[in-house]
Each structure stands twice: as structure tokens, then as C-alpha cells.
Amino acid sequence: MGQMTADQYLDQIQSKLMQTLTEKKDAMPPGFNQQRFALNCVTVIRDMMKDRKKKENLQTVDINSIVLCMIKGAYLGLDFLNGECYAIPYKGEMTFQTDYKGEIKVCKRFSNDPIKDIYAKVVRKGDAYDEGVEGGAQVLNFKPVPFSNEEIIGAFAVVMYADGTIKYDSMSVEEIRHTKDTYSKAANSQAWRDSFGEMCKKTVIRRLSKLIDLNLDKVEMIKAYEEGSGFEFENQQISGGSTRQAAQLPGTENVVDAFAPGQTTGQKTLEQKPQPAVTPQDFRQAPEREPIAEEIPPQYYPEEEFMSPDDYPDDEMPWK
Template structure:
């Protein structure tokens, strides 16, 4: 079994090298030092992290950096799956990205679940979209659907609705982790994130780099191209990752003088 501190140490070095080599692809307000510290803090408490390959961990964390999302603030997650990690955004991360990268300035964006007994209607009246929602207070009734709304600063709005059957269909057929913690422990958040993601796909975005756009596409819980994935990876080089020997070279460029909070002293296990 791999030693957890050794995995963290190697991950720290790999991530530092990748962040340095990809500085131009980061958001303009990206704080590399804070991001690195927050990542390592989260990894300390990540179950089974010692089973993962350090370079795989670093690559997964890099996606959060490209999007300007913070793992420590739970805007996104790195979830162990075998010897690698699955990168997923949280509901908070989805709203943050929509506001940050939308070409049309957003005033507010949110999602809600609809339970049995709640009042919900949507209609188009005289060419205007209208959504009315009045939930029962503190209701724990079964969820029958969810909706998401984006309000633009120019007064416009867009919305998306999905029934429970539609959401569960996406979960069962396309979710990368259909039995993961989000679906099994916090289904309300999973429902909101699913309908919100469908809405945000409609929002025209202006990413600052190709790496950001690629990371955004890969951040969804649902994978609608499962059957094409292997063929695509064999045919097209992944823009996020360099060849193994190049990455190894970048990692070696991290100077020995840069101290790491996860250095393991000789003789320690």
C-alpha cells in the first residue's frame, strides 16, 4: 500500500509544475499559492487518496484551476475512483462559472426542486416567459421535478424544467458516478445541479483559454459520449495533458529549494 504522505508530497510537486507551466491558461484573478495550499488541505482528508497516482491527482486538480474553482470552498470535488480521481463541479461552482464567463451579464441564477403539493407553473404570455413557484414551507414531500432560472442584467431571463423521471434517466444512463455520494446522500443537490447544468449549457460563454473550455466540458457529472470516449482519446490528443515524458520533465523543474509542507524526512514511512 502506498504511503499517504509520499503520495501527497509527489502530488504537490506535480501540481506545482503543472500550474507553473500553464500560467497563461489560468483565470486572470487566479491565486496560485492559495489554490495549491487549499488543494493540499483537502487532499489530507480525502479518503483513499493513497491509492491514486500522484500525476493523476495533479491533473484532476488542474481542471479546477483552469476554471477558477476552489476545492476547499466546495465549488468542485476530486472524488477517488480506483487509482484516479473524478473531477466534478458543485452547484456553487456551476453558478459561479455561469456568472463569470457569460457573455450576457447575469444578475442572478439559481435552481429549485419542486415537491408534491408545491405550486409551479410556467407559461409564455404575450411573448414573455413567466415562471410562478410557491413551495409548501419546510416540506419533505417527494420531489417531482426541478427547474433553473437565469436572470440577466438587461431584464431578460431563461429557464429550464425537468421532471424526476428525466433527471433519473440522465443519472442512470449517463452519470459518471450514479451511485456516488451526491446522488445517494444529497439527491436534492444532485437534482438542482442537473437542471442547472442543462440551463447553463444554453448560456453563451467567453472562456479565457481553450483549456478552460475543455475543462468545463469535462466537469459535468453526465457523460453523453461514453461510447465515443475511447475512440476520441485515441484519435485526438487531450489538450489538457502533455506527453508523460514532458510532464515528468516539468515536474523535475520544480526547484529543490522550494519547501513543501508534505516533505517526508529520510527514514519516515
């Protein structure tokens, strides 16, 4: 297996991502900006490489799997850098997962019936919550205790259509935990441990989406949206004795080691013979900020033009 520097590693991801975006352009939503999307994806991976634990997780993931994961965000028009979806290393593959606000964006964009608003709330002990049907119409009333830190007892989600009608769904915390423990691909992930309330909202809004008439008219969109839930309702035997093969793109090489200890060569092209690998100190440095990982990365970059990793200004370098 060959070795490459950090910049070569990012260059390869960017090159394969741009190639696949071009090949799959007909499956992208209207107005999709592939240059900006690719730039943001490379920034996300660069930031992951700055964190020791995340960098170790990346060692187990094939570059092709990273590209295929990020393409799924493109199919739905979701952005990794803006925290609308996440790329999570899991069992040797890069797993695609939507965020709560990504769920809302998909529903608003692809609903056949115009949506005025859609949201989810957690219900805590002591909050006033009542739901029912009056005169054949669904009615829901909610009055939370201000700034309450009491335990979460449930969550609900509401979609308000432009014509004034609503649909809602609700789940007790027991239902949410059962769904997590039974179907989640990563039931013990940092997202569930550190952002339980957000995951409760995402879970109930994903169930509400089953009641929304979504016009996902391409098979790529449908598959990406199903995987993005973070739940696996079929083929649950995967976690048993079976093994997963790394995702592959046609005609690509094996991934090379961008993380092995050594010194960087500064070369921009791969050669057949092994090259000294980069050390963590050789990664392009950026101003300190909140690390990004499984949950909430920073905001979009304003640049519209396509940039290679070497083109990032040192003072503008931008998940949890």
C-alpha cells in the same frame, strides 16, 4: 515500487501541482492565486487521508491523475476546499466534478451577458409551479410549501440578466433520473444517494447553461467544464470491456506507496531504496471536524502565502 511517508506523498503532490500551475499559467482565469489554490488542494488530500475508506480509494489513484484533476478546477477558477468542485477517486483515476455553487460561479464569471442572479430549485409534491409564455415572454411562477419534506417531482433553474430578461429550464424527476442512470459517470455515488436534491439542482442548472452564452475562450476551460458535469455523453463504451490508462504528466516517476503499513522514517527526500512506510497513526493529526469527500468541504483558508505540508499549524488544520 518505492515507498514514502505521508508528508513525502503530500510534498510530491504539492510540487507537481505548483510546477503544472506555473507551466499552464496562461490558461488560468484573471486574478487566479496559484499559491492559495495549491495550499487548499493539499489540505483536501490531507483530509481525505484521515478517513479510512477515502484513504483506501486514494491507493488506486496515480499522483499524476490527482494533479491533472485539480488543474481542471484551476482552469475554471473553482476551489476544491470551498466546495465549488470535488476530486473523486473513480475507477483508478481522480475525477473532476463541479458542485451546484461551482456551476453558478462559472456561469456568472464567464457569461457574455451580465447576470444579475442564477439559481435552481427543486419542486416537491404539493408545491405550486407554473411555467409558460405570455406576450412572447417567458413566465415562471413558483410557490413552495414551506419546509416541505414531500417527494421531489422535478427541478428548475432560472437565469436573470442585468437587463431584466430571464431564461429558464425545467426537468421532471423522471428526466433527472434517466439522465443520471444513462449518462452519469457515478450513478450510484454518495452524492446521488445522500444529496439527491442538490444533484437535481446541479443537473438542471447544467442544462440551463447550454442556453447561456459562456465565453470559455481556452480549450483547457472548455474541456474542464465539460468533464465537471459528471455526465458522459460520448464514449460510453468506457464502462464496458475497455480499460483506462492512468493520466500521466511528462517526465514524471511512478507513484509510490504512501499507505503501506510500517513506521515513518521522517525523511524529506525520496531515495532509490524502499523506505519504511507511514502508518495511519503517523499522519499529522488535526482537530476533529466533518469529513470531506464527494460533496461539501469546509471554507477557504485565509493564508495567502505558499506553505508546505509541514508548515500547517497543528491547531489550525482544517467532502462529504
